[in-house]
Amino acid sequence: MQNITPQELKQRIDSKETLNLVDVREPHERAEFNIGGVLVPLGQIQMMQVDELEPLKSEELIVYCRSGNRSGQAAMLLETMGFSNVKNLAGGMLKWRELYEG
Numbered sequence: 001m002q003n004i005t006p007q008e009l010k011q012r013i014d015s016k017e018t019l020n021l022v023d024v025r026e027p028h029e030r031a032e033f034n035i036g037g038v039l040v041p042l043g044q045i046q047m048m049q050v051d052e053l054e055p056l057k058s059e060e061l062i063v064y065c066r067s068g069n070r071s072g073q074a075a076m077l078l079e080t081m082g083f084s085n086v087k088n089l090a091g092g093m094l095k096w097r098e099l100y101e102g
Contacts, residue, residue: 064089
């Protein structure tokens, strides 16, 4: 599993790059604050219910959560399911908000 920093991700978003962002938090967390990723809570990934991600198996996926822990787990699980280019947002939304929403 690779990591991506909030700074790298922000630069890619600002340059209007097409990204596959996956939010593995719970719906109530997403409602508080999100950066636009598709919501696939970690529990769904653990139960291998990732049909909506299946077409992206060979594309880059950037997963994020609150702190980077759940998304790290999700990234490893996705890799075991055959996803070949998964990156975890280091520090998650806490770090993102500290840097860009402060």
